[in-house]
Structure formats: C-alpha cells, structure tokens
Amino acid sequence: MQDRLPIQRFAPFAAVFVALLGGCAGMSNFSCDMHEQSTRDAKPVTTYTLAEPRPNTAASYALPAGSTVLVSTYKLTFRPGFTKPCTTITLHKDVVIQRSDDAQVVLNEIREFYAEDGTLIASAIQDVSAQVKKSGAYIAITPLPIPKSAPPGKYKIVSKLLFERRGVRRPATLVARVEGFFYIVPAN
Numbered sequence: 001m002q003d004r005l006p007i008q009r010f011a012p013f014a015a016v017f018v019a020l021l022g023g024c025a026g027m028s029n030f031s032c033d034m035h036e037q038s039t040r041d042a043k044p045v046t047t048y049t050l051a052e053p054r055p056n057t058a059a060s061y062a063l064p065a066g067s068t069v070l071v072s073t074y075k076l077t078f079r080p081g082f083t084k085p086c087t088t089i090t091l092h093k094d095v096v097i098q099r100s101d102d103a104q105v106v107l108n109e110i111r112e113f114y115a116e117d118g119t120l121i122a123s124a125i126q127d128v129s130a131q132v133k134k135s136g137a138y139i140a141i142t143p144l145p146i147p148k149s150a151p152p153g154k155y156k157i158v159s160k161l162l163f164e165r166r167g168v169r170r171p172a173t174l175v176a177r178v179e180g181f182f183y184i185v186p187a188n
Contacts, residue, residue, distance in 0.1 A: 032086035032148050043124060046109055046142040048095070048131035061135035063098040068105055069163045070098040071176035073137075076159055078182040085150045085187050091157060093140035093178070097132060104166045107132050111142065114156040121155075128161075152186050 063070065073096035083089050091111075099105065107129045113122045132138060144157075158179045162172035 036086070036148050042145070044091075044111070044142050044144050046091075046093075046111075046126055046128060046140050048128055048138045048140045050134075051137040051139050061096075061098055061137075063100055063135060067098070068100050068102070069107065069161075069173075069175050071161055072096045072098070074159075074161065074176040074178045076157065076178045076180040078157075078180060080182075082183045082185055083146055084185055085146050085148050088143050088145045089182060091140075091142040091144055091159070091180075093138075093142075093159065095138045095140055095161075095176075096136075097138065097161075098135045099132065099163075101134070102165075105129070106164050106166055108162045108164070108172060109140075110158075110160040110162065112158040112160075113144075114158070116153045116155065146184060150184050152184050154181055154183050156181050 073094060075094040077092045079090045079092055099107070106127060109126050109128050111124045111126075112120060115121055128140075156179055158177065160174060161176040162174050164170065164172040
C-alpha cells in the first residue's frame with residue numbers, strides 16, 4: 001500500500017501535465033494561424049542600410065568615369081538556413097555599390113523564389129533608388145515569411161540588381177546577381 005501512495009499523490013499533476021501538452025499543440029496551431037494572418041497580405045520588402053564607412057575607403061567607392069552603376073560585392077546569406085513552416089527567415093545581403101549621383105538613375109531589386117524542382121514560386125521587384133542614393137557598402141535585409149503549407153525541401157532565392165534611366169526606353173541593365181539556398185524542414 002505504501003508503494004501506491006506516491007503515485008496517487010502525483011496523479012493530479014500528471015493529468016495537468018498531459019493537459020498542458022495538448023494545450024501546447026493547440027497553442028502551436030494558434031501561433032501558426034496568427035503568423036499566417038499577420039503575413040498573408042504583407043509583401044517582403046528589402047531595407048538597405050548604409051554600413052559604417054571604414055577609414056580611407058571613400059576613394060574605393062569612386063565610380064570610374066563613364067560608368068553609371070557598378071557592384072563589386074553582392075553576397076546573400078539566410079538566417080536561419082534551416083527553418084520550419086510558420087516562421088520568417090531573413091535574407092541578408094552584403095552589397096558594395098558604386099553609383100552616379102544622377103537622380104534619373106533607378107535601381108531595382110528583383111527577387112525570385114524557386115522550389116527544389118526549379119519551379120518559380122514567386123517574383124517581386126522593388127525600386128531601391130531612394131535607399132541607395134550614394135556609393136558605399138550596404139546591408140540589405142528582407143524578411144521572408146514561410147507559410148504553413150510550405151512543404152519540406154530545398155529552396156532557392158535569386159536576387160538581381162538592375163538599373164535604368166527614367167524616361168529612357170531601353171531595357172534595364174543587370175549589374176549584379178546572386179543566388180542562395182535555404183531549407184524547410186518538417187514542422188514536427
């Protein structure tokens with residue numbers, strides 16, 4: 001009889017623990033639904049921030065005569081590189097750009113999102129001219145929500161920088177392209 005007494009004392013706690021586990025699953029679905037709701041109509045927007053200039057680097061950002069835009073560094077990383085549905089990953093870009101001060105120069109960023117089999121899932125274009133007004137090193141951040149329905153697998157992002165002149169009817173000029181991969185793992 002003494003052996004049964006401790007089990008009986010903990011039985012209410014075990015029932016509460018099991019109920020909490022069920023509640024956590026419910027909270028997870030609730031959290032996922034809230035993530036879906038808050039990101040459903042939001043389009044990923046890239047934010048460019050001028051990095052702190054290093055001493056004696058101003059001359060290295062000078063644009064060669066006759067050039068309009070040059071990109072010497074365009075790197076893409078994902079934070080995190082492995083994620084689950086109902087989360088948001090961050091595309092982190094390091095960019096070193098040299099550009100003219102001409103207000104008629106328009107800089108556009110194109111982002112393409114591909115499935116593992118090469119199917120284009122989504123594409124977006126964003127005018128970043130107002131954010132990249134002068135030559136320098138920039139950090140660019142793009143939040144990318146991962147929907148509840150996203151299947152596990154390897155995904156590719158292709159990011160391109162193009163420039164064109166306002167009012168000129170010529171195709172935009174590609175100045176930089178980068179691609180990278182991230183992985184969606186099963187939710188459980």
